[in-house]
Amino acid sequence: MSSVLQSSALPQSAALRSFAAQWRSRSADPLSPLRERAMQRFLELGLPSSRDETWRYTNLRSLAAQSFVDAPRETGGAIEADAALSLLDERDGAASLLMVNGHPTMPPNDFINGIEINSIREISRIDPKLLRRYLEPLSDADNARWALLNTALFVDGLYLKVTARVTAPVVILHVATGDGTNSIAYPRVIIEAAPGSSATIIEHHVAHGEHTPLNNSTTHIALGRDAQLEHYRVFATDAGATHLDSLDIRQDRGSQCKQFTVVLGGGLVRATLDAHLDEPGASLDSNSLLVGHEDRHVDCVNIVTHGAPETRSTQTARAIASDASRVIFNSKVIVNAGAVHAQSQQSCRGLLLSPTAEIDTRPQLEIHADEVKCQHGATTGRLDPDMLFYMLSRGLDRDTAQSLLVYAFLADVLTGMSVASARAAIENALIAQLPDSPTLRKFR
Amino acid sequence: MLEIKDLSARVAGKDILKGVNLKVGAGEVHAIMGPNGSGKSTLAQVLAGREDYEVTGGSVTFEGLDLLALPAEERARAGLFLGFQYPVEIPGVNNVYLLKAALNAKRKAAGEPEVDAYDFLALIRQKMKLMHMSESFLTRGVNEGFSGGEKKRNEVLQMLVLEPKLAILDETDSGLDIDALKVVSAGVNSLRDPKRAVVLVTHYQRLLDYIVPDQVHVLSGGRILKSGDKSLAEELERRGYDWVLEPQVA
Numbered sequence: 001m002s003s004v005l006q007s008s009a010l011p012q013s014a015a016l017r018s019f020a021a022q023w024r025s026r027s028a029d030p031l032s033p034l035r036e037r038a039m040q041r042f043l044e045l046g047l048p049s050s051r052d053e054t055w056r057y058t059n060l061r062s063l064a065a066q067s068f069v070d071a072p073r074e075t076g077g078a079i080e081a082d083a084a085l086s087l088l089d090e091r092d093g094a095a096s097l098l099m100v101n102g103h104p105t106m107p108p109n110d111f112i113n114g115i116e117i118n119s120i121r122e123i124s125r126i127d128p129k130l131l132r133r134y135l136e137p138l139s140d141a142d143n144a145r146w147a148l149l150n151t152a153l154f155v156d157g158l159y160l161k162v163t164a165r166v167t168a169p170v171v172i173l174h175v176a177t178g179d180g181t182n183s184i185a186y187p188r189v190i191i192e193a194a195p196g197s198s199a200t201i202i203e204h205h206v207a208h209g210e211h212t213p214l215n216n217s218t219t220h221i222a223l224g225r226d227a228q229l230e231h232y233r234v235f236a237t238d239a240g241a242t243h244l245d246s247l248d249i250r251q252d253r254g255s256q257c258k259q260f261t262v263v264l265g266g267g268l269v270r271a272t273l274d275a276h277l278d279e280p281g282a283s284l285d286s287n288s289l290l291v292g293h294e295d296r297h298v299d300c301v302n303i304v305t306h307g308a309p310e311t312r313s314t315q316t317a318r319a320i321a322s323d324a325s326r327v328i329f330n331s332k333v334i335v336n337a338g339a340v341h342a343q344s345q346q347s348c349r350g351l352l353l354s355p356t357a358e359i360d361t362r363p364q365l366e367i368h369a370d371e372v373k374c375q376h377g378a379t380t381g382r383l384d385p386d387m388l389f390y391m392l393s394r395g396l397d398r399d400t401a402q403s404l405l406v407y408a409f410l411a412d413v414l415t416g417m418s419v420a421s422a423r424a425a426i427e428n429a430l431i432a433q434l435p436d437s438p439t440l441r442k443f444r
Numbered sequence: 445m446l447e448i449k450d451l452s453a454r455v456a457g458k459d460i461l462k463g464v465n466l467k468v469g470a471g472e473v474h475a476i477m478g479p480n481g482s483g484k485s486t487l488a489q490v491l492a493g494r495e496d497y498e499v500t501g502g503s504v505t506f507e508g509l510d511l512l513a514l515p516a517e518e519r520a521r522a523g524l525f526l527g528f529q530y531p532v533e534i535p536g537v538n539n540v541y542l543l544k545a546a547l548n549a550k551r552k553a554a555g556e557p558e559v560d561a562y563d564f565l566a567l568i569r570q571k572m573k574l575m576h577m578s579e580s581f582l583t584r585g586v587n588e589g590f591s592g593g594e595k596k597r598n599e600v601l602q603m604l605v606l607e608p609k610l611a612i613l614d615e616t617d618s619g620l621d622i623d624a625l626k627v628v629s630a631g632v633n634s635l636r637d638p639k640r641a642v643v644l645v646t647h648y649q650r651l652l653d654y655i656v657p658d659q660v661h662v663l664s665g666g667r668i669l670k671s672g673d674k675s676l677a678e679e680l681e682r683r684g685y686d687w688v689l690e691p692q693v694a
Binding site: 384385386387389390391392393394395396397398400401404405407408409410411412 | 492494495496515517519526528535536543545550553585586606
């Protein structure tokens with residue numbers, strides 16, 4: 001496994017050298033040729049810089065001088081499924097799957113709530129072709145490089161196949177935990193929804209212990225014909241953590257996907273969504289709730305490609321930045337030639353709660369087909385003074401009025417969440433990060 | 445109850461009010477009429493405490509309080525209510541929630557306990573019936589998707605629930621058809637009593653057929669140019685504003 005380093009010059013930065021060293025330490029598996037190509041491409045692309053289109057606002061230079069080793073496979077202490085870690089309560093009848101630094105902690109070949117569950121390692125042994133379908137083609141778009149690194153270096157992961165109409169949600173609890181070394185984790189998840197099936201799957205990223213590794217996670221979602229999926233990715237790691245997450249969605253004819261990306265924590269969170277609506281009638285609703293506080297940095301990149309007629313997508317983002325935080329939302333809709341009657345709607349609203357916070361939004365449209373209906377809108381501002389005055393003139397005190405407006409700002413995304421307890425837990429966690437959170441709590 | 449002395453105010457660097465004098469006693473209904481741009485809405489907003497409207501002179505006393513020294517929320521709790529000309533839509537904030545929070549803010553200021561949830565709902569349903577409002581109001585966001593007429597009825601509904609001492613209604617009649625005008629007027633009239641006062645800002649005399657004022661004032665160029673009884677409104681309807689304004693021009 002050393003051809004990468006034989007065929008190219010030694011990578012320049014300590015980080016790249018350490019990734020190459022990780023690669024050399026991996027033992028061969030049926031995916032090795034594919035992984036090698038991914039590694040090579042990643043090394044060629046190198047770490048992103050501000051010259052890369054989707055990395056303009058996020059600087060990863062501080063990573064370059066660091067060396068990384070694999071994050072541990074187990075936690076230092078027992079993970080207690082306490083309330084703070086749980087998005088769901090018992091009434092939901094949810095099943096929970098635990099991944100520690102990308103390593104699933106369940107027996108292979110399980111079957112819960114009508115969903116077939118396997119480890120990726122097991123699948124690569126029994127059906128490497130199936131995996132290749134998800135790992136290829138290797139994109140070298142600048143927003144996909146971390147997925148390439150994940151493809152090269154992930155050791156294991158979860159493969160979920162939804163085969164029925166499943167009502168109870170499934171939670172994948174991703175725990176990131178370090179042992180004091182400068183480490184990196186490569187969680188990988190594949191969710192496949194068979195034709196006509198439906199499910200709700202929640203990926204919840206949390207940190208455990210004092211040290212949090214650099215997290216480079218990748219999830220694939222494939223929806224079969226007429227399948228329905230509600231998918232959440234919730235980032236709730238600690239303030240010092242860096243998380244680079246890539247989500248890839250492919251949808252077959254008539255399928256419907258409702259996706260929620262919620263950033264509640266993490267020092268630097270970069271979350272990308274790359275969706276392909278390649279068959280007629282496929283429909284995607286993407287929702288993002290991005291909350292920055294303290295000096296956190298949240299960078300969200302959504303690219304939705306309409307590749308077939310009669311496809312529809314919505315992207316709804318609500319960003320709130322307080323203190324000295326920065327929130328970035330880049331969204332792009334591409335309508336390929338032939339995707340007639342495609343419909344898309346991008347709505348991004350930003351709310352600045354402090355003079356030192358920053359929100360950057362950039363909705364883009366690239367249309368190569370006729371007869372399409374694409375709308376986009378982006379606004380960022382402070383609380384609406386007319387709304388505020390209206391409430392003050394009714395006798396509400398300023399804190400209450402402001403908090404109500406902040407809450408209202410988030411409400412239209414929150415109300416779209418159909419898992420009531422997850423919604424309540426997300427609301428709670430969101431509120432905890434906003435100014436005047438004791439006042440906000442009263443509205444619930 | 446309300447005494448405005450030589451009030452002047454500026455909006456976006458422009459002097460709009462140039463010495464308004466007005467006295468409203470308990471139990472009275474006053475109508476302020478005047479051509480577009482005369483400062484009627486500015487006066488209403490200044491009294492309610494809009495911050496970006498700069499008061500440049502004069503004083504306002506309300507129930508013995510120095511009104512201009514109070515922030516908007518305290519004016520409201522002291523019993524002043526502004527019915528907005530253009531009520532703002534606040535999606536995501538429920539109508540009932542806002543009303544309940546408003547009523548409780550007022551009760552708290554008066555040292556009274558918070559309203560019981562059940563009693564509150566009963567109260568609001570009773571007032572909704574009076575204002576001919578549909579049940580869906582209860583679940584909707586503040587003014588969200590309301591027609592012009594519904595927004596105005598909602599203003600009056602809020603007024604009825606909050607029972608202010610002084611209600612300033614800024615063109616609450618505009619955009620209403622005759623049936624809605626009757627409903628809104630009945631709502632306002634139901635609040636009339638010897639302890640309360642109402643100031644109606646309006647363009648049209650027709651509102652005054654339903655809510656009969658004690659005094660009518662003509663505001664133009666930031667000043668009150670003429671005051672009289674209800675017959676002044678009728679005369680304005682017949683002759684327009686020019687005859688009032690002319691001496692000013694000359």
